[in-house]
Amino acid sequence: MIEPVTDLAPITALGGTVPRSEIFGALTLSENAGLALASLALRKDQEMPKPFGLPLPEVGKAVSMGGLAAFWTGRGQWMIEAAGRGETDFAAALKAEVPKACVSEQTDGWVAFDIASTQGAAPIEALMARLVNLDSTGFGPGCATRTGLEHMSVFVIRRSEDRLTVMGMRTFADALWHALAVTARRLDD
Amino acid sequence: MKFSGFKVVKEALTGHKGWRPLWRNPDPKPAYDIVIVGGGGHGLATAFYLAKTFGALNVAVLEKGWIGSGNAGRNTTIIRSNYLLPGNQPFYEFSMKLWETLEQDTNFNSMVSQRGIINLIHTDGQRDAYRRRGNAMRLSGADARLLSRDELKKMVPFLNCDNARFPIKGGLMQPRAGTARHDGVVWGYARGADMRGVDIIQNCEVTGFRIEDGRVLGVETSKGFIGAKKVGVSVAGSSGRVMSMAGMRLPIESHALQAFVSEGLKPTIPGVITFGAGHFYVSQSDKGGLVFGGDIDGYNSYAQRGNLPVVEDVLEGGMALMPMIGRARLLRSWGGLVDMSMDGSPIIDKTDIDGLYFNGAWCYGGFKATPAAGYTFAHLLATDRPHETVTAFRFDRFNRGYVIDEKGVGAQPNLH
Amino acid sequence: MLIPHPLLGLRDSQEFTYFGDASLMWRPDPEAPEAEAAFCEYVFLRDNPAGVHRELWFHEQGDRSWLVVTRDTTTHEILGAELASDVKGAAQ
């Protein structure tokens, strides 16, 4: 565990002291409160860096290495993820790695909901079909994109056949959970 | 032939043998004093008032297809004069007054029905803005009422006021507003104009303007050249396309606007209701269909059809506002072609070309303007001076900095 | 509609926000002698063609890139799409 940096106690995006998790048939929906995020944007003519040794992914892709991961967000732009480091100043650590690049703290800009299936890809893809206009056959493991979901803007990351992460703006956390949970529940019916 | 209840009874008893064409199908003459391009409501109204009020005897209306085939025949039929800005409000109130005597003026029942319009209020800021607007209406001689939430609930009990994402806190009502039967308006003006000698020429597409030394001499058409001392263009939706034939660029984009009608239902909705927290407005036609619409599709289009996202957006609004319509069915949707202007307001003006006049840029609101647009365009064509209610509707208002921007969104047409 | 994003392939137009004619990328020179007139034309006047139209779409719920999309306004057929910054860069 990382030592707390403050005597203030954080709450999760859904307002709890512990992250929320709920099971709907084959699907488990979990709030990932520990994920640290920082955006990285290259300066003009900057060479592609490899922060913490992480190779930055191509258009529409995500990569992971140990507790670190990254997904493409725009030309010359990525979101870097660090598992379990939500309480730390991860942006500062990233900036130290790539001092020339533009780095912004995004940890609390987004809420991350991890969706795991116990029955392979089908429930994940059925959930996606009801929520986002992405062709799941072309959105396999390692794909990441931003899109719209029920009037909200989200990142969708296919971690593996049976795992998906949906990130929404933190202030929409309740609404996004509702959208995911209602759909997951209906798939279970 | 005068239409009346007596005439209807007489014809019913004698096998309907005495009805005659509502208008002629004349061949075009070689030249006219005034040629109106566009046989929609505005063009026909212009011809009607030119003949009736301004004594013009030698007038033709040229229509590419059948009269009323453009926006006049595919709109949500709302008439109202609930505008805010001084450039607009007197014009629309003038139009409202013309609506109120239209049927007597044309001897044709256009089913002008003043069942009222309510714009719903969801926030205190909105109430302040509507109070400003309602006061502007009252100050220009129109009627307006600010409804409390309780008054509103009594009037339209089926609205979802409370269990709502954006609770309803009241409304601005114009009791004299309402609807008119869109085709009936077209036909009333057409018949009235034809009776007064105007040639209505259908299936006659204008393919070019003949302009010499900065002066218009007439129009090239699919039925040959037709000379004219003055040409008035009234082709909203196609304004960009038509005026480009005269070499003009306009402060207009063409956009698709969809509208919808449900299957026929027994009386459900009394007047016109406009959602204030989403894109949805609705009325019910005399035949029983819910007639409703919302936002434009939002991209330049001449395709006369729209896409599904707007359909969903409109019905999301509808269901949020009045969830009791859920089990009714959509019967038909259609897409119109609207001139979206840079400030959301219209243009009735001369052009830089002598003898060429323009009426357009009506955005999604041209239907309610039909009588006054016709009257004032006729006034301009006949007298070369703008009618007092359209002095703000000039081309030069943009460059000079006198835009009439009701929504305050600036020069982005798809936001108006 | 589907927008053929030059990097991401076909994307739902719902992810985009439409702005208008691509001429809006070419802001007049504010120092020119007739700057005000040039700006008036830039801000207010449009070709508004019935046919091929080059226009700006913002991939707001996507990679936040501005695109120049070439589209036929009479059929909605899309003939191509480029990143606006590339278009501008190439022209400069």
Add this chain to the structure above:
Amino acid sequence: MTRLSGGLIDRSRPLNFTFNGISYTGFEGDTLASALLANGVQLMGRSFKYHRPRGVFAAGSEEPNAMVELRTGARQEPNTRATVTELFEGLTARSQNHMGPLHRDFLAVNDLLSPFFAAGFYYKTFMWPKAFWEKLYEPAIRKAAGLGSLSMLPDPDDYDKGFLHCDLLVIGAGAAGLAAALAAGRAGAEVILADEDFALGGRLVMEGDLLDEALATGWVATVKAELESLPNVRIMTRTTVFGVYDHGIFGAVERVSDHLPTPGDKVRQTLWRITAKRTVLAAGATERHMPFADNDRPGVMLAGAMRAYANRWAASPVKRDDDAIAIFTNGDDGHRTALDLIAKGAKVLGVIDTRETAPKFGDYEVFAGATVTGTKGRLGLTSIEITRGGRSEWHSVGALGIAGGWNPNVHLASHHRGRPVWNERLLAFVPSPDGPKGLIPAGAAAGKGGTAEALEDGMAAAIKALAELEISAAEISLPKAENASAEQVAFWHVPGQKRAWVDFQNDVTVKDIALAHRENMTPVEHLKRWTTLGMATDQGKTSNVSALAVMAELTGKSIPETGTTMFRPPYTGVSLAVLGGGDSGPLFRPRRLTPTHHWAAAQGAEFVEVGPWMRAQYFPRKGEMQWRESVDREVLAVRAGVGLCDVTTLGKIDVQGPDAGEFLNRIYANMMGTLKVGKVRYGLMLREDGHAYDDGTCARMGEDHYVVTTTTANAGLVYRQMEFAHQCLWPDLDVQLISTTDAWAQIAVAGPKSRALLSRIVDDFDLSNEAFPFMSCAALTICNGLRARLFRISFSGELAYELAVPARYGHALMARLMEMGADLGVTPYGTEALAVLRIEKGHAAGAELNGQTTAQMLGLGKMVSVKKDSIGAVMSRREGLAADTRRLVGFRSADPQTQIMAGSHLFPEGAEQNMATDQGWITSACYSPHMKGYIALGLLEDGAARLGEVVVAANPLEGQAMKLEVVSAHFVDPEGGRLRD
């Protein structure tokens, strides 16, 4: 009972239902229409205008007559076609559009008055006296019009929506559709097969045709099983593809549980947006009729529908088994109905064939060269008049089938405004060759209605479509089938003096079309609008082509010269609720909650909707009876002590890079590039047209790092606009933008004791005025190590700060500040107090920055720098903007306790009040506890020069007018000393 043998009904599963309160029994597999027919019920409804008795006319979604109100209570569903309503246990239905019982409708008097109700009659009368329209005529018309009724209760069911993608969408699961789906499925393509029916097979299961010398149902079942076994094929029954949109996107509605008594845990329907690379339109064809005198009685129906009822549902169209059935046809197709009925044991009078050389295919009488010229039977057909060679005779029959030829279902192929093309051989319109891109019509929809040719055509269409996608599909072995003879002649209607219905539901007759012609309503759209033809719920599926033929005859033109009509979505009626997608009421749009939302809720705050946000409006305390008491208390607490307000909703944009300063110089009207690190500047943005757009602050956090704030309302728009400037105007600038609005919880700490409060939580940071003066910013830590940003800025006019921490700590920070400030009287305040504070200080907000105002009007004219270019700078100098003398000023009432109403218009004292004398308006107003009276801001002509003058604020809308003194907009501390202390 008039059940026949066979059929696709499950006799082991009887289902009880009621129609107009009478109980009946049907079977699983029945529709409401087939079950009623099988129970000998012919009369099912009334027509729209004349209230004529009507029975079922078709067997599919084109039904114009048999419309019912289905279910009861909040689930009541008007205008539901009995022909596509699957029977379920306990179904209740009522006929509609009648006054009194169905068999004795009082409004049938309209039928007697029908001469007065000819096409377009209402345009010619009801004009006098003028006031009677709304009061008398129109209410009467409205009451009589309409069909079914809504319950007026909120729809209780859930709806869903979703997206599907496929290589090939096959619309229609008849012969062509099944062949297409099978060929594509076997080729491995992603296939969606959609059909509006609950069973697969289309006409295959409605005809008596044989496939491989057995009933077609066997082949259909085999294909179904194979398709279900293929993981790349999705079969969607009960799914209507209702619209074709751009680029291969289709709208479809799946009726998930309409066949169940109630949806239970399921949704009622799902709206699917299907993106298909290619599409095979195998939507089949719709039979048409031939108008003749009194052709609208219950018992008269399409001959193909009769076959369908007999073959698929084992239902006979007659009330009693011994009633005879006749067929009226202009081709060989009608004879098939006779043969099938005979095969099922029904009593057939014979076939009335308009052709002199009519064939005979079986043991039934043929009336060659004959027509039907009349009918009898008030509530159901009892006899028909057959006329041959000028001689007429009456025959007793209980039902009459009409076979006028088949119209390909070209609707979806025409949704992109491509016009269908007339085919003289088929005597029908076939799909336009310039239909939607990627959509290939096949089978009967393409005019290839024979079973064998439909199978072939469907398969070929799929192979062709997939070849375009570079998927190679092999031919499949099709079952042996025949093409039934489609010989027919052009015979459109039986001329006569009596009324002959063309459009059944809307009561449009041949005479009405003739009248429209006489009145020059000849263009087909005029004809439709004048007579209402084709505008009923069936959208003219059974009437349009017949009407065109009648009009063509009248004008002497050919049918294609006479016209076609546009087909627009939806193909059939779609419930409004499913298009609305489900999440409604409080879930209509997602809500954004601030980081302190739960904290505020726990304090009992009232919340208010601010765009997508929910914000604390005020924090009532015990004993406070109305909101003003709370707000006044909050305002005074800020002015006298310290208050806390969550201002996270303001947009925050990180601007980084070496050119960030230059970029911001071009974005803001005022100079930003000169801002020093650690400083904040108020910034004003203009639109390119020169009007004021947005305001906020810009803080320089580091050499290459600025944090820009925007108003709550414009956060997204400004970010978009900045990206536009970055990518489209000046991509050469080395700058990067990203929103951090959600990342930081931002809390305003305002009031003279704000420094004292903050000093208790900052870690080793000098807050003194010298070290951290007004308009400073810094990154620091608080509460023992938490990274934070502090801005010394003020909206209230008091000494104030805004403190930002990672959003997850916002809640705890608020609680900590409350705890640490208890002795300072710290008070949370909401948006109401925030508004009062800013009005007292004279800050412009949304009511002033409304997009119609300029910097000058808001008193910010000097901010528009003339030393540099920026967006809007050039246009802001235009004549009309420069000449606008309206200025933001303050107002006080002579009687401070009289409320000033925002939205009042301003006039000089004594002036007449109209739009011409109007001098401005009140933009914002409130009760100011600081001033102990009502105050307001407003825009007034020449306002800056009129301080001290008295003007009238007129509010005729609410019958008010009051005198106001024009004062400075800065009611509090006009010199600005407080915020600098």
